[in-house]
Amino acid sequence: MANTVEVTRASELDEQTGGWTQGMARKGAIIDKSDKICSLVMEAQPHSCSAVHHHGDQDTVVYAAHGYGSIFFDGGKRREDLSPGDFAIIPAYAEHQEVNESGQEVKWIITRTGRKPATVNLERWGESAK
Numbered sequence: 001m002a003n004t005v006e007v008t009r010a011s012e013l014d015e016q017t018g019g020w021t022q023g024m025a026r027k028g029a030i031i032d033k034s035d036k037i038c039s040l041v042m043e044a045q046p047h048s049c050s051a052v053h054h055h056g057d058q059d060t061v062v063y064a065a066h067g068y069g070s071i072f073f074d075g076g077k078r079r080e081d082l083s084p085g086d087f088a089i090i091p092a093y094a095e096h097q098e099v100n101e102s103g104q105e106v107k108w109i110i111t112r113t114g115r116k117p118a119t120v121n122l123e124r125w126g127e128s129a130k
Contacts, residue, residue, distance in 0.1 A: 006033055008029045008030060013027035013028065013029055013041055014027060014028035014029075014031065015027050015028075016028070017031045017040075017116070017117070021049075021050040021051050021121070022048065023044065023045040023047075023048025023049070023100075024042060024043065024044045024045070024048055024049075024050050024098065024100075025042070025043045026040045026041070026042050026110070026117070026119070027040060027041045027042075027043070028040055028117070029041055031115075031116055031117070032115055032116060034115065035115055036113060036114075036115075037111055037112065037113060037114070038111070038112050038114055038115060038116055038117050039109065039110060039111045039112075040109075040110040040112075040117055041107065041108070041109060041110070042062075042098065042106075042107070042108045042109075042110050043105060043106070043107050044067075044069055044098060044099075044100035044105065044106040044107075044108075045100065045105060046100060046102060046103045046104055046105065047100065047101065047102075047103070048099075048100050049097055049098065049099040049100070050097055050098040050099075051097070051121040051122065052076070052095055052096070052097045052121070052122045052123075052124060052125055052127075053095070053096070053097070053119050053120055053121045053122055054092075054093050054094055054095050054096065054119075054120050054122070055090070055092065055093075055112060055117070055118050055119060055120070056092065056093065056118040056120055057092045057093070057113075057114070057118075058092055058112040058113045058114040058117070058118050059089065059090070059091055059092050059112065059113045060089070060090040060110060060111070060112045061087065061088070061089055061090075061110070061111045061112075062082065062087065062088040062089075062090065062108050062109070062110055063086075063087055063108060063109040063110075063111075064082035064083060064084055064085065064086045064087075064088075064106075064108055065084065065107045065108060065109050066084055066105065066106065066107040067084070067100065067102060067104050067105055067106035067107060068081065068082070068083055068084075068100075068102050068104075068106065069081075069082050069098060069099060069100045069101075069102070069106035069108065070082065070098070070099045070100075070101065071088060071090070071096050071097070071098055071099075072096060072097045072098075072099055073090075073094060073095065073096040073097075075095070075125045075126060076097065076125050079099075082108070092113075095122065095125060095126070
């Protein structure tokens with residue numbers, strides 16, 4: 001890792017490194033620039049949801065920057081709603097789904113442990129073991 005400040009401009013966000021689900025884009029912001037963390041911007045179109053997924057051995061911190069979205073977890077039985085300014089933590093291997101039930105775009109800033117983001121999409125809840 002370089003011993004200098006690096007900036008990723010909004011115009012440089014990488015749509016290829018963050019992963020994609022119908023209606024949701026994850027754009028890489030800080031990827032391969034630190035040995036311990038990476039960061040993305042997740043944008044969810046109105047009335048969209050991600051696949052059920054987990055992030056392997058990476059813990060994830062979510063900051064709700066814009067809009068009102070939800071994280072479903074515990075086999076889809078529980079949910080936490082996020083408003084602008086809210087934070088959430090998603091532990092490693094925790095199966096979850098991001099949902100935007102609103103008519104406006106949702107934008108979340110995502111920070112994960114690990115050099116590159118990992119996303120393991122599942123067909124259904126409880127599909128795979130750690």
